[in-house]
Amino acid sequence: MDSQVVDHLFRHQYGKMIAVLTNIFGLPHLELIEDALQDTFVKATLQWRKKIPENPEAWFIKSAKNRTIDLLRKVKADQVRNDKISHGAASIHLNDLFLDHEIEDSQLRMIFVACHPELAPEEQLAFALKTISGFSLKEISAALLTKEETIKKRLSRARKKVAEKQIRFEFPDKSELSARLAGVLRVIYLIFNEGFHSTKREQLIDRELCGEALRLNQLLLKKEMLRSGSSYALFGLLCFHAARLESKISENDSIIDLEHQDRSLWHFPLIKIGNDSMNKAVTYPDRSKYHLEAAIAAEHLKAKSFQDTNWHAILALYKKLQQQNPSELGRLNMLIVLIQLKKFDLVAGELPLIDESKLNQRAYLLWATWADFHYRTGDKKSALRYMDKALETVNNELERNYLLKKRNDYL
Amino acid sequence: MLIFIGETYADMGLSPEELQERMGKWFAWSNKMEAAGIVKGGEALHDPVRRISGPDRVVTDGPFAESKELVGGYFIVSAKDMDEAEEIAQDFPDYDLGSTVEIREIMVFDQ
Numbered sequence: 001m002d003s004q005v006v007d008h009l010f011r012h013q014y015g016k017m018i019a020v021l022t023n024i025f026g027l028p029h030l031e032l033i034e035d036a037l038q039d040t041f042v043k044a045t046l047q048w049r050k051k052i053p054e055n056p057e058a059w060f061i062k063s064a065k066n067r068t069i070d071l072l073r074k075v076k077a078d079q080v081r082n083d084k085i086s087h088g089a090a091s092i093h094l095n096d097l098f099l100d101h102e103i104e105d106s107q108l109r110m111i112f113v114a115c116h117p118e119l120a121p122e123e124q125l126a127f128a129l130k131t132i133s134g135f136s137l138k139e140i141s142a143a144l145l146t147k148e149e150t151i152k153k154r155l156s157r158a159r160k161k162v163a164e165k166q167i168r169f170e171f172p173d174k175s176e177l178s179a180r181l182a183g184v185l186r187v188i189y190l191i192f193n194e195g196f197h198s199t200k201r202e203q204l205i206d207r208e209l210c211g212e213a214l215r216l217n218q219l220l221l222k223k224e225m226l227r228s229g230s231s232y233a234l235f236g237l238l239c240f241h242a243a244r245l246e247s248k249i250s251e252n253d254s255i256i257d258l259e260h261q262d263r264s265l266w267h268f269p270l271i272k273i274g275n276d277s278m279n280k281a282v283t284y285p286d287r288s289k290y291h292l293e294a295a296i297a298a299e300h301l302k303a304k305s306f307q308d309t310n311w312h313a314i315l316a317l318y319k320k321l322q323q324q325n326p327s328e329l330g331r332l333n334m335l336i337v338l339i340q341l342k343k344f345d346l347v348a349g350e351l352p353l354i355d356e357s358k359l360n361q362r363a364y365l366l367w368a369t370w371a372d373f374h375y376r377t378g379d380k381k382s383a384l385r386y387m388d389k390a391l392e393t394v395n396n397e398l399e400r401n402y403l404l405k406k407r408n409d410y411l
Numbered sequence: 412m413l414i415f416i417g418e419t420y421a422d423m424g425l426s427p428e429e430l431q432e433r434m435g436k437w438f439a440w441s442n443k444m445e446a447a448g449i450v451k452g453g454e455a456l457h458d459p460v461r462r463i464s465g466p467d468r469v470v471t472d473g474p475f476a477e478s479k480e481l482v483g484g485y486f487i488v489s490a491k492d493m494d495e496a497e498e499i500a501q502d503f504p505d506y507d508l509g510s511t512v513e514i515r516e517i518m519v520f521d522q
Binding site: 014049137138 | 419420421424425426427428429430431433434435437438441455484
């Protein structure tokens with residue numbers, strides 16, 4: 001039986017309401033606000049069991065307004081003097097703050113708080129997922145494959161910093177806007193990658209991370225001052241990746257690589273939206289790594305089959321990316337393309353220069369690439385030896401199964 | 412009467428997403444019973460508890476140590492016997508959260 005409520009309504013409403021209430025009461029009251037909203041949502045859960053309101057969103061807005069009034073009383077009773085509140089108790093035009101564009105504005109401010117450079121990257125991620133996306137500790141820890149206790153610590157460190165550094169619930173000044181926006185895009189990119197590249201047992205949460213990243217990016221693009229080449233390019237990139245989401249994991253939970261994906265499963269509407277976004281991206285002066293990564297993803301999407309892939313174009317893009325944003329993983333990716341192009345001499349010279357320690361938990365990719373190189377050049381024995389090494393270093397079960405399958409193919 | 416006993420959603424720290432999922436399951440269950448015409452009534456209860464006990468009428472406010480055994484609500488359903496009520500209670504949505512359903516027959520007095 002259908003519950004008649006759109007997917008993720010509660011989660012999205014939660015993020016909205018947190019943002020609006022924070023706009024009214026200020027960041028110092030964040031915890032109070034979160035508790036108050038938790039109550040509201042539990043209440044909805046119980047009340048809606050029998051009858052769901054005709055307009056669920058309006059219900060939430062109404063009860064958030066009531067909450068605001070409760071909180072105003074409470075905050076006052078606690079003798080907390082907040083300029084905005086004592087000035088405004090009578091003059092706050094409460095209804096105005098719950099208009100759609102005001103809600104979006106508040107959410108965007110919250111995103112800038114979450115991605116504030118005073119917070120460490122892992123704190124930004126946890127804080128964003130909790131406060132903007134309404135994930136619980138349990139969900140965040142499942143999403144980031146991190147212990148609940150650790151997430152709890154990150155959140156409390158983040159909250160402490162927000163208080164101590166007196167981070168304000170405002171958009172950054174013009175002078176620092178582009179740097180701060182870059183920080184926000186990086187967090188969105190990270191959230192997406194957590195969902196897209198990790199291959200945990202629980203796929204549902206992966207998809208939700210990807211969906212959240214898309215949603216947040218879309219929100220940014222609604223605001224004129226936040227539109228830029230990089231914010232459009234990132235959105236394009238995420239759409240291109242998301243279009244392949246369905247095809248990269250099989251029904252029995254195993255990874256399907258690009259070569260073997262059923263290309264008819266790729267989600268065309270998302271590719272279209274991604275293309276539109278890229279067309280907008282190039283009308284702005286700024287360029288970013290997202291432009292290049294999106295261009296690489298687009299090349300893959302363009303190919304009718306794996307054999308049709310334009311590896312030369314992809315190689316050129318990787319080279320540019322490497323110049324702009326040198327990374328060890330980028331170098332490795334370039335060599336993987338060179339293997340496709342059968343430039344084995346080049347690969348033989350370059351592969352030994354890759355530093356495994358700089359690849360962190362992705363070191364297994366290096367060994368798997370070595371294995372592939374040897375296999376394609378006819379050295380089965382070495383291929384197996386390197387694949388065993390890759391299997392020793394990989395710590396994800398799905399990836400391991402994928403490598404095991406490859407190893408079997410070598411035999 | 413089906414009495415629902417367990418930890419409260421608030422104490423379990425369920426996320427908005429999880430709450431929505433719970434709501435959907437309860438909605439489905441209660442609609443199913445409504446459709447079958449077996450629900451005679453029922454309410455959800457607020458979390459705060461105040462207990463008054465003993466000859467001295469000692470008053471204590473929750474939460475109590477045994478917060479996992481809090482009555483959260485009830486349904487009154489019509490069933491011909493315990494077994495039928497048990498059958499109805501199969502669809503209770505929160506067993507996976509460690510919650511319990513207690514079935515009690517409401518006493519009907521002779522006129």
